[in-house]
Amino acid sequence: MRLAQRAQGIGASPTLAMNARAKEMKKQGIDVLSFTVGEPDFNTPAPIAEAGIAAIREGFTRYTPAAGIPELKEAICAKLKRDNGLEYAPGDVVVANGAKHAIYNALQALIDEGDEVIIPAPYWVSYTEMVKLNGGVPVIVPTRAENGFKLTPSDLKAALTQRTRAIFINSPNNPTGAVYSRRELEELVQILVPRDVVIISDEVYEKLLYDGATFTSVAALGPEVKDLTVTINGVSKTYAMTGWRIGYAAAPRALAQAMANIQSHATSNPNSIAQKAAVAALTGSQEPVQQMLAEFARRRQRMVTGINALPGLSCGTPEGAFYVFADVASLFGRTLRGQKITGSVSLAELFLVEAHVAVVPGAAFGDDRYVRFSYATSLATIDEGLARLHAVLSEVR
Numbered sequence: 001m002r003l004a005q006r007a008q009g010i011g012a013s014p015t016l017a018m019n020a021r022a023k024e025m026k027k028q029g030i031d032v033l034s035f036t037v038g039e040p041d042f043n044t045p046a047p048i049a050e051a052g053i054a055a056i057r058e059g060f061t062r063y064t065p066a067a068g069i070p071e072l073k074e075a076i077c078a079k080l081k082r083d084n085g086l087e088y089a090p091g092d093v094v095v096a097n098g099a100k101h102a103i104y105n106a107l108q109a110l111i112d113e114g115d116e117v118i119i120p121a122p123y124w125v126s127y128t129e130m131v132k133l134n135g136g137v138p139v140i141v142p143t144r145a146e147n148g149f150k151l152t153p154s155d156l157k158a159a160l161t162q163r164t165r166a167i168f169i170n171s172p173n174n175p176t177g178a179v180y181s182r183r184e185l186e187e188l189v190q191i192l193v194p195r196d197v198v199i200i201s202d203e204v205y206e207k208l209l210y211d212g213a214t215f216t217s218v219a220a221l222g223p224e225v226k227d228l229t230v231t232i233n234g235v236s237k238t239y240a241m242t243g244w245r246i247g248y249a250a251a252p253r254a255l256a257q258a259m260a261n262i263q264s265h266a267t268s269n270p271n272s273i274a275q276k277a278a279v280a281a282l283t284g285s286q287e288p289v290q291q292m293l294a295e296f297a298r299r300r301q302r303m304v305t306g307i308n309a310l311p312g313l314s315c316g317t318p319e320g321a322f323y324v325f326a327d328v329a330s331l332f333g334r335t336l337r338g339q340k341i342t343g344s345v346s347l348a349e350l351f352l353v354e355a356h357v358a359v360v361p362g363a364a365f366g367d368d369r370y371v372r373f374s375y376a377t378s379l380a381t382i383d384e385g386l387a388r389l390h391a392v393l394s395e396v397r
Ligand SMILES: *Cc1c(COP(=O)(O)O)cnc(C)c1O
Pocket: 038, 097, 098, 099, 100, 101, 124, 170, 173, 174, 202, 204, 233, 234, 235, 236, 237, 242, 245, 246, 247
């Protein structure tokens, strides 16, 4: 069967692919330790789960308005005001099937054939593919470790063209954990606003901050910035609710309306039960978030120290999210058990086969010199996984 051009240009998500391989080996009885996961390993806090169960019991199981129930939109507006200093009305909010879907809706509503979308690298794997699926052209702009993996004003200027339509800003960042300061964001929006470039601000990791790092929502930088910004967020990462599939966008009214219309024809409303659970998440006690954050902070320290003790690997201390992006380039060209290490993919392959440890190659995020370790896993797994890597890496010649 012949597939459409657009389907032919798209690969499966490489992070999911690596995870699937690790699972397959586990099924064969191999004790694989995985640092590939892109989700909290905690269960959804009980009061949130109970709200979902109550929704089923009460028969809240029918179609809802396509862009979400008023109660949830109100809760999102209250959250955006409380946490981010943003004034949005329910009509500016579209509740979607996850933040990923909210981003897809935004691109559907914004991108014409050939429009360019700037994506600072390293980037979350789906940005490039979602842009291509919508007829756009991803313009990858590499960042550098010396700049904390953050886009510089001069690199941004050099990437702008007549066709630039939008840019992704993802702070805290997946995969690097980079967090932009208010000042750094201000320097970028000063360049973007006069050029009318739409800013897609992916803020799903806003609550996962360490060492006193502070979060700034892009739209909070001023009314002219807010008029060009789509704020993307969701409950997946903050509340350990990845399977519930609730995310949202807040945007200027005309864009929000267009996104709601598109969603109404593509998927209709997000799951009614999950919407009720999301209301509980946003309006209930935020104590579980703090508990998860404290646990992530402990693991991060262990992971960073452990990686820097591995022969040939090095990393900085990320300020946000739950990933460490480790530089592995010093290993390239060397050999391990007779096999040449040629890049991040071959190294990840060797880690999996020789040490039974799964990581995601940096190539998946647009930078081959790195691999990504997720620390959304237990301290015991971190200790044991790093010990296995240490043993294998000691044999590199
Ligand atoms: C996990 C993730 C998302 C998507 O989250 P969902 O709400 O589960 O769709 C979006 N952006 C980044 C950077 C992520 O890591």
